[in-house]
Amino acid sequence: MSPFPSKSLRLFLPAVLPLLLQLNAVAHPDKVEDRLLMHFATGSTPIQGDTWEDLTHRVKARVIGQPKLMNIGPAQALVFNGLSDWLLAAPDAATAKPVLPVKEMTASAWVRFNDMQPEGGLCGFIQDNGSFEKGWLLGYDQAHFTFRLASSGGNKDGDGVLTNLISKSTVKPGPWYHVTATYDGAAMRLYVNGRLEGESRDQSGDILYPDAGKLTIAAFADSNELEILDGALLEVKTYGRAMPEAEIAAVVERNAGLLAWPGSINDSLQFLVRPYLQAASATGMSIMAETSRPAAMTVEYAETAPLTLTAGVPAGTTSISTVSLTGLKPHTRYFYRVTSDDGNGNTARSEVKSFQTLPGPADAWAFGLLGDTQRNPDVTRRCADGIFALRPNFMLHVGDVVDDGFAKQQWVFDLFAPCSDLFSYVPVFPVIGNHEKNSHWYYDYFHLPEPEYFYTFKCGNAEFFMVDSNKDVSPESEQYQKLEQALAASTATWKFTAHHHPCWSSDNDDYGDTLKGKPGEPFTLGEPQLQPLVALYEKYGVDIAFAGHIHSYERTWPILNMAINQRKGVRYIVSGGGGGNLEKASPQRAWFSIHVQSGHHFCFATVQDRTIQFKAYDLEGRLFDTFELTKAADR
Numbered sequence: 025m026s027p028f029p030s031k032s033l034r035l036f037l038p039a040v041l042p043l044l045l046q047l048n049a050v051a052h053p054d055k056v057e058d059r060l061l062m063h064f065a066t067g068s069t070p071i072q073g074d075t076w077e078d079l080t081h082r083v084k085a086r087v088i089g090q091p092k093l094m095n096i097g098p099a100q101a102l103v104f105n106g107l108s109d110w111l112l113a114a115p116d117a118a119t120a121k122p123v124l125p126v127k128e129m130t131a132s133a134w135v136r137f138n139d140m141q142p143e144g145g146l147c148g149f150i151q152d153n154g155s156f157e158k159g160w161l162l163g164y165d166q167a168h169f170t171f172r173l174a175s176s177g178g179n180k181d182g183d184g185v186l187t188n189l190i191s192k193s194t195v196k197p198g199p200w201y202h203v204t205a206t207y208d209g210a211a212m213r214l215y216v217n218g219r220l221e222g223e224s225r226d227q228s229g230d231i232l233y234p235d236a237g238k239l240t241i242a243a244f245a246d247s248n249e250l251e252i253l254d255g256a257l258l259e260v261k262t263y264g265r266a267m268p269e270a271e272i273a274a275v276v277e278r279n280a281g282l283l284a285w286p287g288s289i290n291d292s293l294q295f296l297v298r299p300y301l302q303a304a305s306a307t308g309m310s311i312m313a314e315t316s317r318p319a320a321m322t323v324e325y326a327e328t329a330p331l332t333l334t335a336g337v338p339a340g341t342t343s344i345s346t347v348s349l350t351g352l353k354p355h356t357r358y359f360y361r362v363t364s365d366d367g368n369g370n371t372a373r374s375e376v377k378s379f380q381t382l383p384g385p386a387d388a389w390a391f392g393l394l395g396d397t398q399r400n401p402d403v404t405r406r407c408a409d410g411i412f413a414l415r416p417n418f419m420l421h422v423g424d425v426v427d428d429g430f431a432k433q434q435w436v437f438d439l440f441a442p443c444s445d446l447f448s449y450v451p452v453f454p455v456i457g458n459h460e461k462n463s464h465w466y467y468d469y470f471h472l473p474e475p476e477y478f479y480t481f482k483c484g485n486a487e488f489f490m491v492d493s494n495k496d497v498s499p500e501s502e503q504y505q506k507l508e509q510a511l512a513a514s515t516a517t518w519k520f521t522a523h524h525h526p527c528w529s530s531d532n533d534d535y536g537d538t539l540k541g542k543p544g545e546p547f548t549l550g551e552p553q554l555q556p557l558v559a560l561y562e563k564y565g566v567d568i569a570f571a572g573h574i575h576s577y578e579r580t581w582p583i584l585n586m587a588i589n590q591r592k593g594v595r596y597i598v599s600g601g602g603g604g605n606l607e608k609a610s611p612q613r614a615w616f617s618i619h620v621q622s623g624h625h626f627c628f629a630t631v632q633d634r635t636i637q638f639k640a641y642d643l644e645g646r647l648f649d650t651f652e653l654t655k656a657a658d659r
């Protein structure tokens with residue numbers, strides 16, 4: 025029996041829907057970092073007019089001038105012109121006070137300089153006027169990062185004395201840097217790319233703030249100076265604690281790809297994202313790639329060498345290009361090679377790779393399944409390698425492909441880099457998760473049939489229905505109606521659906537707290553808003569509904585009308601084990617569950633005629649769940 029009054033779930037919904045929606049809103053909260061005071065990250069929250077709210081929602085910065093969001097290498101960053109562009113995070117001391125560190129602090133930034141100047145600022149609240157020295161500033165000079173701070177303990181003359189820490193290594197325009205300043209009430213420290221580059225014990229006690237001043241980003245601004253950044257910022261964060269060296273090193277480690285970007289404005293054209301396969305069909309394949317700047321893209325291809333056929337597109341306005349090959353033979357291998365050309369004699373050329381068009385209705389075939397890769401490239405690489413080793417015809421990704429859909433560098437380094445080999449041989453069909461934040465990058469990087477958020481495709485004797493579970497799926501919604509039409513029209517032997525959020529899940533805290541279950545704190549065993557899909561899947565005989573979102577694995581018994589029905593039920597599989605932090609199931613077994621397991625993993629399925637074999641593997645390649653199903657002729 026379910027711990028939840030399961031049979032009445034749908035009846036129960038209207039009365040508690042507002043509460044359930046609320047619960048859902050706090051499901052999967054972004055982990056709030058300890059004593060984070062301010063967090064600006066490009067892309068994650070858009071600039072609205074001349075106001076830019078930070079991710080903590082505590083700071084509304086005024087945008088001065090016209091900083092521009094631009095792609096710089098693998099990242100998209102806010103570019104300041106060195107003359108008039110900067111951010112006024114708080115115009116005065118009273119406004120700034122709630123987000124100013126009192127004693128312990130950390131200020132960090134991802135920055136890339138076009139040019140450097142003798143006294144520059146990245147973030148701070150400072151007055152440095154003759155002998156009047158108060159506040160703090162994470163900044164730079166013509167060749168170093170700097171960290172200035174005045175404290176009550178260092179205040180020997182009553183006006184304050186700033187200590188100016190200067191990084192040991194030389195900093196230059198071009199590459200991305202991660203710089204961190206910390207103060208713990210006794211020592212100031214300055215880290216560049218995770219390495220300690222300066223330390224001072226001259227200051228102690230509370231930070232000494234001036235009565236008047238402003239909290240600034242991308243500028244050093246006090247009452248008589250304004251020096252503006254000529255360069256780009258990806259992120260600025262402040263904390264009310266001194267971050268330990270290991271934590272700073274971990275941040276840097278997670279972004280090693282960004283630091284490895286050479287950053288020089290040289291002529292060579294490079295692939296930021298190596299060629300990958302999209303929109304596969306029996307007679308077509310799209311090949312995509314991203315280059316370091318817009319370039320024309322040509323694909324040479326053929327069934328055997330030499331690659332005598334070509335197709336191409338001219339340089340577009342963006343650096344992501346798509347070449348769609350049509351008129352191909354079904355279930356046939358083609359070799360291909362991509363060459364991008366910027367028109368100035370600079371080219372990037374891929375190795376020769378190969379793909380196979382999708383099989384026809386009489387063929388046996390296989391697909392991989394992965395979800396919630398988020399931001400864990402080592403795990404994602406192991407999953408991708410595991411899937412590729414099994415040689416699927418294509419793969420499904422059930423969403424949360426990255427952790428922050430607006431952080432362009434995550435697409436480059438946390439999704440495409442670890443999946444590079446897999447995606448170059450095996451086309452991927454995604455659905456959008458919540459972590460993509462409906463960012464344009466999802467639609468830019470994936471080439472999907474209209475209307476993109478919802479689409480269908482066929483492989484062999486199956487049809488896949490790909491749903492955006494962030495969007496409305498109530499019976500009145502456009503998506504529900506499109507899905508119903510498509511299901512009703514489908515003549516495929518197998519009907520599979522995929523969306524990010526699960527209809528059924530045993531998770532212990534995503535749908536209410538299953539560890540409490542007090543009156544007034546109901547929980548559901550799955551996403552309440554998706555219940556209309558359950559009815560639709562049952563009506564049209566969907567075989568398996570794939571989902572992610574819960575970072576674990578779960579397979580249900582066949583479910584029909586809120587009960588297990590071995591003959592006519594719909595099976596549900598949650599596979600959210602591609603990298604995101606793992607989640608656990610409720611201690612009590614859910615009535616519908618066959619197998620639930622916490623652990624990073626990937627899945628693989630083979631289909632022949634009316635038989636499917638499904639397998640789930642852990643990172644070591646150990647099989648931990650499997651089933652075989654042969655459909656009755658009347659099912």
Ligand SMILES: [Fe+2]
Nearest residue numbers: 396424573604
């Ligand atoms: Fe997720």
Ligand SMILES: [Fe+2]
Nearest residue numbers: 424457458573
């Ligand atoms: Fe999710």
